Amino acid sequence: MQIVILPTADDVAAYGAELYIKQLTNKPDSVLGLATGSTPLALYRLLIQACQQQRLSFARAKTFNLDEYLGLAGDHPQSYRFFMQQHLFDAIDILPANTAVPDGNATDPFKACQQYEQQITDAGGIDLQLLGLGRNGHIGFNEPSSGLRSRTRVKTLTPATIADNARFFQPGEYQPHLSITMGIGTILDARKVLLLATGANKADAVQAMIEGPLTAACPASALQFHQQAIVVLDEDAAAKL
Numbered sequence: 001m002q003i004v005i006l007p008t009a010d011d012v013a014a015y016g017a018e019l020y021i022k023q024l025t026n027k028p029d030s031v032l033g034l035a036t037g038s039t040p041l042a043l044y045r046l047l048i049q050a051c052q053q054q055r056l057s058f059a060r061a062k063t064f065n066l067d068e069y070l071g072l073a074g075d076h077p078q079s080y081r082f083f084m085q086q087h088l089f090d091a092i093d094i095l096p097a098n099t100a101v102p103d104g105n106a107t108d109p110f111k112a113c114q115q116y117e118q119q120i121t122d123a124g125g126i127d128l129q130l131l132g133l134g135r136n137g138h139i140g141f142n143e144p145s146s147g148l149r150s151r152t153r154v155k156t157l158t159p160a161t162i163a164d165n166a167r168f169f170q171p172g173e174y175q176p177h178l179s180i181t182m183g184i185g186t187i188l189d190a191r192k193v194l195l196l197a198t199g200a201n202k203a204d205a206v207q208a209m210i211e212g213p214l215t216a217a218c219p220a221s222a223l224q225f226h227q228q229a230i231v232v233l234d235e236d237a238a239a240k241l
């Protein structure tokens with residue numbers, strides 16, 4: 001695990017964006033793993049800018065998102081598909097057919113999970129997987145106690161994660177308690193992993209991920225196993241190391 005500590009969240013986004021630009025420059029048909037949440041937003045803005053400046057093209061790239069709420073269709077404003085369209089896909093030159101997000105509206109979610117794994121395999125595996133970090137140490141929606149070799153599956157969200165993500169929903173609006181998420185094993189299969197964490201509210205999870213034991217109680221600690229994992233932190237997130 002390589003740890004990079006930078007002064008600010010903007011520096012973290014810039015560092016991450018350069019890694020994505022380098023990846024796509026070296027291999028224009030890269031398979032990219034993508035994440036949602038507030039952390040990657042600044043990075044996505046930089047990728048959009050790089051596309052507009054013609055420093056970057058996604059024309060031959062394929063993407064796979066980590067997770068999706070189960071029970072929300074892709075046109076629901078709180079769905080992760082909608083998030084990705086709004087914050088990245090609609091502003092870059094990627095082919096719609098080359099963007100995959102788990103289907104939150106699948107009639108058979110268990111089959112959809114297996115199909116998602118197969119799609120990743122058929123694409124040749126993920127070259128570079130982007131991750132954020134939950135305050136409880138989750139990656140994707142792999143909540144504490146997730147199997148360290150788990151594959152894409154339906155996961156129940158913990159009350160802590162539901163509370164953390166309630167800020168995105170209107171008061172009284174239906175908020176799903178279930179998700180489809182790539183498993184920890186799926187994430188560990190990516191050839192490179194880039195985890196970004198910023199802000200003081202991530203400091204405990206960052207410490208557990210890096211300095212704690214390898215344990216399902218902190219799913220992100222599984223990255224200690226990965227040969228090519230880079231963790232990029234701002235000083236606030238790194239404060240407890």
Ligand code: GLP
Nearest residue numbers: 036037038039132133134140141
């Ligand atoms: C959600 C997502 C995760 C994300 C996490 C942290 O639960 N499923 O993939 O990493 O939130 O979000 P944020 O970046 O907003 O702190």
